[in-house]
Amino acid sequence: MEKIALNVKCPYCKKSLMDPYHRIHEKPSILLDVESGGKKGKIRLCSYYGCYTHESTIDLKEGEIIHLFCPHCHKELISKNVCEECGAPMIPLALQRGGRIYLCSRVGCKKHFLSFENISEALTRLYNEYGNF
Numbered sequence: 001m002e003k004i005a006l007n008v009k010c011p012y013c014k015k016s017l018m019d020p021y022h023r024i025h026e027k028p029s030i031l032l033d034v035e036s037g038g039k040k041g042k043i044r045l046c047s048y049y050g051c052y053t054h055e056s057t058i059d060l061k062e063g064e065i066i067h068l069f070c071p072h073c074h075k076e077l078i079s080k081n082v083c084e085e086c087g088a089p090m091i092p093l094a095l096q097r098g099g100r101i102y103l104c105s106r107v108g109c110k111k112h113f114l115s116f117e118n119i120s121e122a123l124t125r126l127y128n129e130y131g132n133f
């Protein structure tokens with residue numbers, strides 16, 4: 001299966017969260033501020049949909065819930081959606097081309113999903129612009 005690289009922005013201030021200067025798996029990483037267990041740092045996520053590779057400047061313990069913040073407007077990225085698997089809050093990231101991706105905030109939980117207002121239009125775009133979602 002081809003991998004889809006996501007291009008995301010802050011759902012609040014709409015600024016890009018991509019860091020083209022620090023790549024993970026050859027793609028620009030998603031750069032966010034992270035807080036967990038009273039510690040603060042930076043976290044970078046792989047932009048490939050479904051890939052969980054990340055680099056964090058603080059230790060993240062398996063099972064802990066992390067808080068992610070926009071590095072531009074400093075708002076916490078948190079939604080009312082909770083994870084179906086573990087009950088932790090889901091973290092929303094806005095896609096540049098419309099729609100959102102939600103990630104579970106619990107370290108080690110791999111639950112995530114995409115959400116679109118108009119799913120058929122989004123799928124058409126996905127097929128037309130494969131790999132450049």
Ligand SMILES: [Zn+2]
Pocket residue numbers: 024025046047048051052053
């Ligand atoms: Zn990756």
Ligand SMILES: [Zn+2]
Pocket residue numbers: 010011012013014015070071072073074075
């Ligand atoms: Zn922001």
Ligand SMILES: [Zn+2]
Pocket residue numbers: 083084085086087088104105106109110111
């Ligand atoms: Zn979860």
